[in-house]
Amino acid sequence: MSITVSNLTKIYGEQRAINDISFKVGKGEIVGFLGPNGAGKSTTMKILTGYLEADGGSAEICDTKVSTNSIATKKKIGYLPEANPLYFDMYVREYLEFVAGVHEIESKNLKVKIQEVITTVGLTPEANKKIGQLSKGYKQRVGLAAALIHDPEVLILDEPTSGLDPNQIVEIREVIKRLGKDKTVLFSSHILQEVQAICDRVIIINKGNIVADDTLSNLQNGTADKHIVIVQFKENIDINILKNLPGVSTVTTLENSKFKVQTSDPESIRKQILELSLKNDLNIVSLHSESSSLEEVFRNLTSNLNQ
DSSP states (O other): OOOEEEEEEEEEETTTEEEEEEEOOTTTTTEEOOTTTTTTTHHHHHHHSSSSOSSEEEEEEEETTTTOHHHHHHHHHEEEEEEEOOTSSSHHHHHHHHHHHHTTOOOHHHHHHHHHHHTTTTGGGGSSSGGSSOOHHHHHHHHHHHHHTOOEEEEESSSHHHHHHHHHHHHHHHHHHHTTTEEEEEOOOOOOOHHHHOOEEEEEEEEEEEEEEHHHHHHOOOOOOOOEEEEESSOOOOOHHHHHHHHHEEEEEEETTEEEEESHHHHHHHHHHHHHHHHHHHOOEEEEEEOOHHHHHHHHHHHHHHH
16 A cells, blocks of 8 residues: 555644544555544644654554654655745755755756656746746655655645646646656645546545545545435426425525436435425426535545534
8 A cells, every 4th residue: 555544633732733543545445534624634644754743643654654764754755744845045946966866866867857757747838947947736746756856656636736826837737747647646726626637536624523534426426315306397386395305305496497416325215306396296307416516525534523
């Protein structure tokens, strides 16, 4: 397993930044790590990368414990922190050579290696400039190149598209998707569209607790009583007719004669609505099940604990 987190806990004073959390990420997975500000995302990532010590539990990278062998685990990790610290007075190639030296990469292959990561992250047009002269998007690429220079097995990316314009976001997204074919990627983001575009699996943390860990499709399709059926009638009807159907949790009016029905059994509800329309001589304009957006899932899971 590329990343293993077991009962991990971090306490600041009286506050539990992360509270006994556990999860695993396998090789070749791209996993989105989501949560509100202060939820514990960056703290978890800093423990995984050896920048912070946990107060309880353990973290492993490629079956090696971070707490007992942080040097070995750091060699397997490429880390792009949210702040993306760079030396603005250094040239791009000069900076990557410096980072490669930190990782003790053999000088014999260094120029080839640097050119490889420059090409991989799309830095070629700006590769001969000083870092301080680059746009925010290209600075992010330099940080990503630095995280890749030692060919790590695991990439941990904290808000990699923060502050980028829409074109830059798409470009970085494509880079991450390419990298995910050969590496394990755990990344956090406040841009939920990014997670939907890149990830198959999502871990959501709130107030230091894991509140969801599932595939994107399972989270969006809902569990228990959170399936959604959308129905629209030609005629105006009383909303209470739908509310009284067996298995209905809630009904919301979207517009005239169009309703959002939350249920534990969408197939049964669709059948009941059809029977209802025949019995009352109603005309159905549309009837279908609908997946929740990731934004809705995120809001539902994180707002409940805030109440």
